Amino acid sequence: MPTLTLNKKVLEKLMGKKLPLDQLKDRISMLGTDLDKIEGDEIIVEVFPNRPDMLSEQGFARALSSFIGVKTGLRQFKVHKVEKNYKVVVDKSVKKIRPYTSCAIVKNIHFTDEKIREVVQIQEKLHVSLGRNREKLAIGIYPMEDIKLPIRYLAKKPSEIKFQPLESNKEMTGLQILSQHPTGRDYAHLLEGKALFPIFIDANNEILSMPPIINSEKTGKVTERTKEVFIESSGFDLKAVNQCLNIIVTSLIEMGGEAYQMEVQYEKKQLTPDLKPEEWDLDINYVNKMLGMNLSKKEIKSLLEKMGYGYEKDKVLVPAYRTDILHQIDLAEDIAIAYGYDKFIPEIPNVSTIGEEDGLEIFKRRVANVLVGLGLVETLSYHLLNKEIHNNKMNLKAKVVELENASSKEHDILRSWITPSLMQVLSNNTNREYPQGIFEIGNTFKANTAKETKVEENWRVGVALAGPNIGFTKIKQVFDSLMNALDVNFESKEAKHDSFILGRVARISVNKKNVAYIGEIHPQVITNFGVEMPIATFELNLSDLYTEVKK
Amino acid sequence: MDDNNLIKKLHLFERKTLPNITDNITISKLAEKASLKEIEATRAIQWLSNKNLVNIAEEIKDIITLDENGLKYVKDGLPERRFLKAINGKTKVSELKNKGKLEDDEINICIGSLKKKAAINIDKDKEIIISLTDHGKKLMKKEFLEETFLKKDFPLELKYLSPEEKFSFDNLIKRKRILKKETKKIKKITLTAEGKKLSKKVDSKANYAERLTPGMLKDGSWKKKTFREYDVNINVPKINRGKRHFVSQAIEYAKDIWLELGFKEMTGPMLQTSFWNFDALFTAQDHPVRDMQDTYFAKNPGTGKLPNKELVSRVKKTHEDGWTTNSKGWKYDWKEEDAKKNVLRTHTTVLSAQTLAKLTKEGIPAKFFSVGKCFRNETIDWSHLFEFNQTDGIVVDENANFRHLLGYLKAFFKKMGYEKARFRPAYFPYTEFSVEIDVLHPVHNEWFELGGAGIFRPEVVKPLLGIDIPVLAWGPGFDRIILEFFKINDIRDLYKNDLKQLREIKDWMR
Structure with a gap:
């Protein structure tokens, strides 16, 4: 923000x-x-x-x-009519490059160092917010004493564009600016690869700027001599371009400036800026219903005025600098803000609904309670892991869902099973008292093109026991207790799995559906995690088991 | 406690040791006298010390014993002695080595030490030639100080060595594996005044029963036994119990609150298409939250599928020009490709959107909640994690209003332990009104921010539900509450899974 x-x-x-x-x-x-x-x-x-x-x-x-009630209601912003050559001609060449611009002239501003800094600050804030870092739009401000009207807005080959950019002592071509000028480099991605670059050019054929990158040192630098400025806002979204111009022009008027319209000539001509307020209908009943209030029209009028709106003849007058009014709910919110969020009396309505917990969630909690009863401690790990822990250390080559842009290499995949997380926990606790018995219930991810995201998610429970006397019997006892508590019959078969000792791992199925592995972890895997205790684990797919149990 | 009472509580080991304690006795001596194992005597002494019946003085001793080479030299003689004996006039080193049965490193030491003692001459002629000096000849007849030292009765205590012995020790300890020095703590036991008094009264042969055994119950012999009385105020070793993770405990608690308030649970995937996570929630496709740096995008599979065409087209139109919602929309070209991108959900509000899309008119009024993990592409530090818990709720009701929103939130946070909640204006793309929730920290008396709430915009509700009615919605974060309750300052400690922390941390009780 x-x-x-x-x-x-x-x-x-x-x-x-x-x-x-x-x-x-x-x-x-x-x-x-x-x-x-x-x-x-x-x-x-x-x-x-x-x-x-x-x-x-x-x-x-x-x-x-x-x-706070000092100056309420709609502010009037006077805009003078277009004078003789206050004109910007938009060439067709910009249509596919950067189609829109809205412009204004503001006179009678006494630019001091302080004021110049202020204007630059506004410009920068608007670039970042409304302009989405200049991607959507950008603003240029030029001293009238250095330029000659009318202005043309057109696009040219970058090699044909040549001017001295701000903060530079030599002329550069469009491409040189992108590769050599510091500001050019920062925003190069916005023009790179385009055949034509947009420019503003004045009646003397002097280039004023190359939006959205930079102004010219000769014609685009406001100084303490400046009394009048030409302002343009250009970009891809006419509505946003207009609003941006309105915001900066109204600020300049409040600094004491006098604004003049300009004629922006596309195929048809347009006059900008248009600071007339927009008229909105407001349904008072709707407002009261949404607020849970019973405000009179008079009260609503005064609340709207506290937010800078006008209210005349049942119409709300929305100031030209407000960019955020899309729906009358936006006006209702401003009425609520004016009334004061702290003044509303909270109320719980008398509506009867019946609470209901998700079935799988209940099932997960039952599983957790059984394991807690067996003396195990629940751990919680991140869903994001890395391939080293998830695969290499586990002696596996499992396919995993990878992330495009993870900011840390430690956490750049989504785990497909829980056991690596449990092994990591045991690895971090070798200085803690043994025996250790832990479990984790967590979400796991694997590819499945039938799903909306082409990824299937399963809740699984993993249990790990570590200690001098831990082996297959101990882990099977835990598994048997759990299945007994859940009243589930299962079948067990010999299996092969590279994370476990050969001949000490079983595949468990319920109604012929494979749901779990259970076994003793391979000593190489234990060593990979830096643990010096035997470890036995099981991992059970709770999403699948729940489906079978419900049948 | 009077003496008799105390005596009754003495363990058998204590009764056996107490009369045998003489001033400054060591544990091994005491164990011997009391016919106990050393470990039993050690435990007895610890218990007696807890009762202030004995004083334990700890003495640190440097004990010297013979090491592997030392033992060998005691038998075969020191290498330099063997070296001297082997010299016969001018003798080659190789000859000395054979005759004296010396290793290469021993030869070097011999030459060094004998040269220092001026016992030998060294000449060089192709090979090193050794001959005895006059002093060397005298030395042949005398015993070295080191030899005298090695003959002593080990182990020895460093501080009792004479100056000559100390000299020999200093020389030998530098050499390879001749001597070993170990620092030992030796406990010396002395009775306190109270202990002395008691030791006279203790009957070491008195036969108190220790444990009640099944045998005693079977044959009724317990009737004739007197059971030793225990110190029931004693601290006993901790046992580890099974337990839920403290974060799970807090989540269960929060879920119970929503269930009590009549809400139905929503669940769903963590990986979602941007369509559900953003577009269905009226978040414009150029909104900064959809930037790479904030959101995790999946690489394979990078994109998912869009839901039914009708819904997609409604959402598209709403973004572009407001569709039939009476909104102006965001005014841009909405792209399907952007909506297909898979992301890790950035909020559980995505579940609220999916629930609205499934809800039918007959199901209204309805209230739903979820508690779940969300993701934010962030580097971990003490105050930031890339996974966080959020609790979402929606109330779908023709008559719902802003005051109801505040009412539900207040009720929830009161049950979570925060008597006072306040609401500030905020901004979210999908709600209007938008509210920021602060609660008053019960101890520090400061407001802290928990997250957002509001009423879903018509641009969210109508495309999903088909009608435009008020939907109250909230999605405050949950982790700050957990941190506050468990007094955790570093957010990484939530999921560090340190078994010590997990075993010792208190339970959630609010």
Whole structure:
């Protein structure tokens, strides 16, 4: 989640009110942002991904001042009409490369060092959140004194693109930027392999930028001389591109800027930004039903206003910077937040339903209880293991389900049986008192194309005994007790299994279905795990056994 | 306890040893005098010491014994003596070796030590030639200090050696396997004042019965016996009992709460298609949670199958433009390939989605719960694990509302031992309202975060269930509660499976 660092004094000034510290903390949390910490004048908050409009000091203060009742209701943002050459022509060449852009001009901003830093911060936060690390969209800001309108947005071969990127002292081609410029390298994956790269170019034929990578040093660098800026947001999703522009333009207006529309010319022309609020219908009964409340229209109006909405003629006016309203339930939630989650009275409804535990779960617990009664200790291991333990040390070559992207090589497969986990436990406990008797009930995984994921999952129980006098008889006694408790008849046959001593391992079946192996672990396997005690184990497929028992 | 009472409780071994204790007696001597095995005397002394009847002083002794070569040299003589004896005028080393029956390393030692004593001359002529000095001739007639030392009656105690003996010891201990030095702790027993008093009264021959035997019961001889009284306040050795893992105990407890509240259990696979884990829960395909770094994807088989076409098409349309849910949708092209990718479930909420898809109108109202393992692609450290437990619940009811959600959560956490719960606004792609649950730590009096809850979005419910009715849903994590109850600070300790920890840890009792 993106975090935002705020200065308490600036926030108070923007909000128009000072709050005692504990109230400030409480209000920030109850507005729906995760307060990380307040230290001195520094406030660090995590803004939920549905509210990119709160990722600037202006946006955050705007929401909070409404919420605490200082400045409620819909804010008006004036956008001046298009002037003479305020125009961006979108060439067809971008259609398959990066189809959309929305643009604006903002005048009358006094850029100080501090303000430039602030704007860059907003831009970066939006790149990460709404822009999905520039994959979905990116924003560029350019000083009007260095560029000449109108602008063209087009795509060219990377070798034909040549300009001096920011933080560089020489001209580079599109490909050189991707391989040599630090920012270019960071985002190279977003353009690599494309035949054409998108660029913004001005009336002097100067390249302004190569989105979503970098601006030009000559025409794309805002300084303290700058009073007017050209802003573009470009990407693959027109709605998101528009919303992103709206968020940054409204923040700049709140810094004192004056916004001007631009004409973005595709086949048809479009005027951006459009800061008119969107009108939404709201069903008051629906809201009250979902909340379990009985709020009047008047109350709902005032609650909506605390969240920065307008409410006129039964319509909710949603500000242009809100990107998260998909359904009227989103408005209902904001009404609940404005009312205060802490003020709702919890209630348990009088609805009769009958509780029911899953059958296999009950069966698993019965098995556990029998084994506990036999003095065994339950262990719990990870479902993720590695091939070394699962196969090599067990003297096996079993097929396993592998993970694509495990962050640790220790845990990069899904186990197909429990015994390796038990062996690992015994291996970690050689300094503990013997005899040791342990069991584990856990999930296991193996390929089966008939299943939805092409993987079959089985719950199995594994039991391991270790100690000087442990052998086949001891483990068979445990197995017999368990089967007796579960009232299951089984057949036992000689078997071959490379993890066990030859001639000391049996295959167990119930109704002709193989369900278990039981035997003495091979001394080589015991040695592989660094244990110096005889070990005997059984492993029983509980999912299969349960199916047989239920028949 | 008065003396007589104490005497009655003395074990046979104690009664046998007590009168035989003289000041600073060793256990082996005592065992001999009392006609007990050494192990029996040792145990008796330990018990007597617990009763403050004896003092045990521990003395550390360095004991010297002859080692393998030492024993040999006592018989055959020291190598340097054999070396000297073999010298006849100017003698070649090879000759000395044969005559003196000496090993190569012994030869080297002999030359070194005799040269040091100025007993021999060494000349070189193709081979080393040895001859005796005048001093050497004198030495021939005298016994070396080391020889005198080896003749002594071993074992010897280091601290009682005379200066000459110490000198010999220092020389010999450096050489190969002549002497052995062992440090031994020797216990010396002395009666306390109380012990002295008691030892006079103890009748070592008194015949108290120790155990009640089947034989005594059979023949009735128990009637004539007096049973030794036991110290019933004694600490006895621990025994290991069978038990469930403490995490299982906590999970069973939580399950019982949901069952009491009338919920039905949901279970299902841990490996799921992205369709169920994400798409059915209205999580856009470009949502960061679907990134590689957060979620485990399977390699083989990397993809699974999608459910019935009707359901897939509803979900697709809902993502793209809201379908008939009155939502605007996420506005992008939904891809089947992304939905087919197999992932280890990132939340048990996937089971809630599958349950909704199976539920029929006749089954409503309904309440379901699950408790299960979920996975997060993370490197392990003290506060992070890649497997974690979550408890999910859904309430499917035409009349359910936000206050009911808070009501169920509050009831659950109260039964889990948290009297106070608070709810904060939160964000999840599949719920609206979204709630973050905090509970008040019963001891530290601080709020701690347990996870999320909410009401499923219409974009989740309608495609799965076919109708749009409120579905309350929650999926708080469970591990922090377990850590808090068992006072575990390092999350790795949940599954380290240390038998000592498992055998000794308390049971879940809330």
